Amino acid sequence: MRVFPLLLSSLLISTTLIAAEKGPSEDQRVGEGLVLMLKGENQKAWDLLFPEAKAGNVTAMYHLGMMMMRSTETADHLQRAKTFFDAAAKRGHKGSQAMLIQVEKSLAAASPGSIPTILGMSGLPSPADIEGAKRQAERLKQGVGRFIEPMRSAAADVTIKAFVADNSQAVENIRAAAELVRARFGERVDTQFFVVIDQATWDPKRVFNQQSSQLPTLGFQPDMGGRIANQYGVRSTPALVLIPKNGRPKVVNSPTSLITDLTSLLN
Incomplete structure (x- = not known):
């Protein structure tokens, strides 16, 4: 009898239409x-x-x-x-x-109450002080901020080394994946970004332009000639290397499976 296959097909079509709606x-x-x-x-x-x-x-x-x-x-x-x-x-x-x-x-x-006064004067910065500090911080970020790795309070269970060479859509996908990893696993996972630099052809505008500056700074480090990437067997960029605290590194060329791979390493 062909009644059951027909009913099953109708059910699958209905489910697909409901999901689309x-x-x-x-x-x-x-x-x-x-x-x-x-x-x-x-x-x-x-x-x-x-x-x-x-x-x-x-x-x-x-x-x-x-x-x-x-x-x-x-x-x-x-x-x-x-x-x-x-x-x-x-x-x-x-x-x-x-x-x-x-x-x-x-x-x-x-909190003002947590800052002591000196000779009756508040230790809080003035609006002019705040604006000056913002300008100085922006100059620092544009100059060397992207090459400074942020400090951590504890060693990570898994370190992700992300290797990029330019500011492509794939790089943005990796940055989005890194944010999801931070949201899911907190400080159990540390993400480090490396810019692979071929001194003969590298153009900093391909990486550090206005578009990339809108992304949160996680800490860029230069990898001259790709020496660090080569240590982990990276042959093309962008690429991710997952390094467990106790285990062998694993090269991942797509961020789509990152959460799944990390879950298997951390559990």
């Missing part, structure tokens, strides 16, 4: 919001991420917290960041738990 999945919406945030389109990112956070998505909460951490033009941006990190941390999100500690320290340091 529902639109992008929750993970897809959060991923789209993250890419917009990395591009500097914060309002569009907010419009995608905030409904997901309200619905209880802890990854969306984490990314909104990171967005508010960087929104220094908003007076209470640290307090808003704390709200998102706190909500996600209470639901067991490791990355938010780590960031909550940092934002609470920043809030405590920014």
Whole structure:
């Protein structure tokens, strides 16, 4: 009898149509919001991420917290960041738990009551001091900031070494994947970026241009002649090398399987 196969086929078609009507999945919406945030389109990112956070998505909460951490033009941006990190941390999100500690320290340091006065004068910086510090920080970032690896409080269980040679779409995908890794695993995973430099042909404008400056700085290090990449068997860029604390390095040429690979290494 052909009744059962026909019923099964109809059911599969109906399920596909229903899924199409529902639109992008929750993970897809959060991923789209993250890419917009990395591009500097914060309002569009907010419009995608905030409904997901309200619905209880802890990854969306984490990314909104990171967005508010960087929104220094908003007076209470640290307090808003704390709200998102706190909500996600209470639901067991490791990355938010780590960031909550940092934002609470920043809030405590920014409190006027925590800063002693000298001869009756407040130790808080004036608006002119703040603007001067911002200009100096921007000059530092443009000059050497991208070649400085950020400090860590503890050794990572897995280190990711990402090797790039230019500012292509693939590089942006790797940066987005690195943000997802940080949100999922916190300080258990450390991501390091290396720029492979062929001194005969390298053009810094292909990497450090206005587009790449909109992405968060995780710390770029120059790899002259690709010597470091060669140590791990990297033959083309962009590429990722996963290095467990106790295990053999693994070369990954696509960021799409990064979360799965890390989960298998960490469990």
